[in-house]
Amino acid sequence: MSDQGPRVLIVDDEVAIRRFLRSSLAAHGYSVHDASSGEEALQMVPAVRPDVIILDLGLPGIWGTEVTKCLREWTQTPIIILSVEGEEAAKINALDAGADDYLTKPFGAGELLARIRAALRRAAKPEDGPVFVTGDLQVDLAGRAVRLRDTDVQLTPTEYSLLKTLVIHANKLLTHRQLVREVWGGAHYEDAPHLLRVNISNLRRKLETDPARPRYIVTEPGVGYRLRTEPVVAPSVI
Amino acid sequence: MRAPNTTSLNPPAQFYIRKITTSRLPPRMIRLLGPSAPNNPGWRVLPVGFALVVFLTVVGLWIEPVIKAPNLAILYMLAVVMTALRWGRMAATISAISGAVLFDYFFVPPPRTFLVSDGWYLITLVGLLTIGLLVSMLTLAAREEAQTAQRREEYTSALYSLTEALAAESDLDRILDAIERHLLETFQRPIIIWMPVDGRLKARISNSELATAASKEAAAVWVFENGEEAGCGTARFMDSRVHYLPLKTWKGVVGVLGLQADTSKEPASDEKHLLDTFANQAALAITRAILAQEAQRTAVLQETDKLQKALLSSISHNFRTPLASVIGALNSVLSDGALLDISTQRELLKTAQDEAKRLNRLVQNLLDMTRLEGGAVHVRSEPCDVQDVVGSALEQLGDAARERLITIAIPPDLPLVPMDFVLIVQVVVNLVDNSLKYSSAGAPIEVGASLKHDQLQIRVADRGRGIAEQDLERVFEKFFRGASAETPGGSGLGLSICKGLVEAHHGRIWAERRLNGGTEMIFSLPLEAQ
Numbered sequence: 082m083s084d085q086g087p088r089v090l091i092v093d094d095e096v097a098i099r100r101f102l103r104s105s106l107a108a109h110g111y112s113v114h115d116a117s118s119g120e121e122a123l124q125m126v127p128a129v130r131p132d133v134i135i136l137d138l139g140l141p142g143i144w145g146t147e148v149t150k151c152l153r154e155w156t157q158t159p160i161i162i163l164s165v166e167g168e169e170a171a172k173i174n175a176l177d178a179g180a181d182d183y184l185t186k187p188f189g190a191g192e193l194l195a196r197i198r199a200a201l202r203r204a205a206k207p208e209d210g211p212v213f214v215t216g217d218l219q220v221d222l223a224g225r226a227v228r229l230r231d232t233d234v235q236l237t238p239t240e241y242s243l244l245k246t247l248v249i250h251a252n253k254l255l256t257h258r259q260l261v262r263e264v265w266g267g268a269h270y271e272d273a274p275h276l277l278r279v280n281i282s283n284l285r286r287k288l289e290t291d292p293a294r295p296r297y298i299v300t301e302p303g304v305g306y307r308l309r310t311e312p313v314v315a316p317s318v319i
Numbered sequence: 320m321r322a323p324n325t326t327s328l329n330p331p332a333q334f335y336i337r338k339i340t341t342s343r344l345p346p347r348m349i350r351l352l353g354p355s356a357p358n359n360p361g362w363r364v365l366p367v368g369f370a371l372v373v374f375l376t377v378v379g380l381w382i383e384p385v386i387k388a389p390n391l392a393i394l395y396m397l398a399v400v401m402t403a404l405r406w407g408r409m410a411a412t413i414s415a416i417s418g419a420v421l422f423d424y425f426f427v428p429p430p431r432t433f434l435v436s437d438g439w440y441l442i443t444l445v446g447l448l449t450i451g452l453l454v455s456m457l458t459l460a461a462r463e464e465a466q467t468a469q470r471r472e473e474y475t476s477a478l479y480s481l482t483e484a485l486a487a488e489s490d491l492d493r494i495l496d497a498i499e500r501h502l503l504e505t506f507q508r509p510i511i512i513w514m515p516v517d518g519r520l521k522a523r524i525s526n527s528e529l530a531t532a533a534s535k536e537a538a539a540v541w542v543f544e545n546g547e548e549a550g551c552g553t554a555r556f557m558d559s560r561v562h563y564l565p566l567k568t569w570k571g572v573v574g575v576l577g578l579q580a581d582t583s584k585e586p587a588s589d590e591k592h593l594l595d596t597f598a599n600q601a602a603l604a605i606t607r608a609i610l611a612q613e614a615q616r617t618a619v620l621q622e623t624d625k626l627q628k629a630l631l632s633s634i635s636h637n638f639r640t641p642l643a644s645v646i647g648a649l650n651s652v653l654s655d656g657a658l659l660d661i662s663t664q665r666e667l668l669k670t671a672q673d674e675a676k677r678l679n680r681l682v683q684n685l686l687d688m689t690r691l692e693g694g695a696v697h698v699r700s701e702p703c704d705v706q707d708v709v710g711s712a713l714e715q716l717g718d719a720a721r722e723r724l725i726t727i728a729i730p731p732d733l734p735l736v737p738m739d740f741v742l743i744v745q746v747v748v749n750l751v752d753n754s755l756k757y758s759s760a761g762a763p764i765e766v767g768a769s770l771k772h773d774q775l776q777i778r779v780a781d782r783g784r785g786i787a788e789q790d791l792e793r794v795f796e797k798f799f800r801g802a803s804a805e806t807p808g809g810s811g812l813g814l815s816i817c818k819g820l821v822e823a824h825h826g827r828i829w830a831e832r833r834l835n836g837g838t839e840m841i842f843s844l845p846l847e848a849q
Contacts, residue, residue, distance in 0.1 A: 166683065169741075187679055275702050278735060282704045286731065293710045293727040300711045303741035 159200035368414030415451025551580035702735035758783030
């Protein structure tokens with residue numbers, strides 16, 4: 082096991098899951114630490130100083146959601162939530178509380194590695210350059226200009242604000258609530274979810290080659306949206 | 320069941336009716352005597368008999384010069400018979416005695432005395448008195464007979480109407496209602512019916528003041544357990560004001576009927592008969608209803624049992640098959656790893672992975688089905704972008720969908736439609752997944768959405784093997800596998816989950832056969848949130 086690679090803290094009460102994650106991650110050069118409960122994890126984080134935390138939701142004792150809230154009081158270390166089907170509400174709460182991403186069990190190692198890489202990259206350069214580029218899409222945050230295949234794209238102020246939020250948090254999963262808060266401010270409009278859907282739809286129509294199979298703005302059903310810059314990582318389990 | 324004794328052995332209804340038809344009085348006579356004769360004339364009518372005799376005496380005095388005195392005795396005779404018929408025995412007796420006295424005083428020589436000079440007149444007088452008394456007695460007997468016959472006729476018609484009402488009903492509650500209504504109508508007294516509910520005797524019908532005091536329940540329980548009458552007028556619980564009858568048939572005692580005793584008069588024997596017959600009819604009807612209920616319950620149980628068996632066999636088969644592959648493949652790699660080349664090892668591991676995925680899908684489907692059937696699925700309707708729904712579904716299908724030609728036809732001006740995004744995504748995923756599974760790799764798949772008849776219609780069409788005409792509806796049944804569905808990996812639940820989810824949205828889903836082969840799955844959702 083290498084102690085040189087990025088440090089990962091695995092928090093899961095299942096021995097089999099910890100063993101599987103430990104061997105997969107160690108094989109890819111990560112330095113792996115693990116905890117079997119939320120309490121243990123909260124004690125370990127200050128000592129281990131992990132670069133990324135993989136946190137199971139359904140822990141004995143305090144839940145993953147609570148662990149996320151506690152950690153976010155003092156650290157911005159990326160947190161990837163592991164959940165099973167049926168924990169949707171808890172999952173969204175954890176994401177709202179500041180978790181960066183989630184994976185639904187069962188998942189493949191490849192998928193997890195991709196999420197970890199993305200999280201580490203985001204954490205490594207919190208400030209993007211003034212011009213964000215992915216594929217054919219260019220967003221000049223300083224000049225408020227959006228270009229697609231070197232053609233200017235006209236966006237409404239709301240559309241631009243939404244795109245900007247997605248770009249700043251590129252590859253991070255943003256929940257509906259987080260997006261509404263960022264774009265429409267503190268006021269929680271009654272029809273904000275509606276407005277969000279319409280604006281996402283409009284953005285796709287202006288930016289995506291095939292709006293029905295978007296390349297950049299991806300929907301996480303029931304959770305939120307993310308701007309994807311990574312090559313597509315197929316979920317290994319349908 | 321204990322041997323029935325004479326008190327609890329209810330005579331069959333036919334017996335009772337036959338008794339009526341052998342009544343000695345012809346019906347016309349019953350009508351003549353019955354309704355007009357008051358039941359209890361009382362003392363008020365006694366002067367009437369006397370007055371009639373006085374009136375005849377005045378008439379007699381007036382016509383005496385024309386008609387000879389002995390013939391006048393016939394007039395008095397007539398008065399006695401009329402009085403007996405109209406006003407009963409007492410009035411007739413008074414009229415006979417007073418008639419004899421007045422006849423003697425006014426018409427028997429020597430006139431205006433109570434003396435009798437001629438021996439023949441003595442015979443006339445005695446005859447007048449005797450015939451008067453005899454006629455009055457006979458009249459009474461005839462009238463009582465008529466009253467009994469009338470009561471029996473009423474009872475028979477009450478019984479007929481009960482039998483008719485009971486025959487028309489098969490539902491237990493309605494049968495109990497009918498029994499209550501007819502008993503009340505016939506006996507004009509509060510009734511109560513106890514029936515066993517979950518092993519305890521409970522009042523199923525109880526009207527008015529016949530509340531279920533503990534003592535009454537004790538009596539009812541005794542009657543239920545022993546199958547014999549109790550309460551007022553019997554040897555058991557005799558101080559009770561209620562008469563308890565077992566509702567008894569060949570199936571045993573099905574309940575207990577309680578009728579408030581009428582303390583004002585001695586119950587007529589034919590009334591007791593009627594009550595027994597009523598109880599008998601009620602017991603038969605209740606038994607019939609119970610049997611019908613049991614038959615229905617058995618049918619439901621059998622249906623549930625069949626489903627559970629199908630579920631179990633499907634689960635055990637669908638679980639074991641992939642598990643066998645997973646365990647077998649992993650075993651080979653672990654124990655014979657050194658003997659296998661890398662590509663064989665990868666192949667084995669790939670098999671294990673595919674089969675594990677299949678297991679996961681199965682578990683997911685079972686979970687979804689359980690949630691749907693348990694009512695745990697809550698539709699959170701929000702205006703949704705249909706294009707986003709289809710896109711998310713294809714995204715979820717991952718490589719399987721990317722590797723195939725899937726054309727999407729969604730008009731850009733389609734409005735947002737209220738639905739639960741996650742649930743409808745799952746419907747589309749299941750439908751497209753089916754199309755992927757049941758059509759060959761080169762065959763195109765079409766996904767489309769449109770507005771039709773104020774509904775959103777989403778369709779998924781393939782060029783697969785298609786579904787037999789007779790199976791178009793059955794494919795949505797649980798565990799139904801089409802005759803051509805040999806492709807492994809299906810749980811037989813995917814389409815029934817779709818149906819459940821669409822119907823939870825107040826929508827409809829159906830399958831159509833396509834021209835030139837293939838299947839088109841269509842579901843519609845209302846445009847207005849329900």
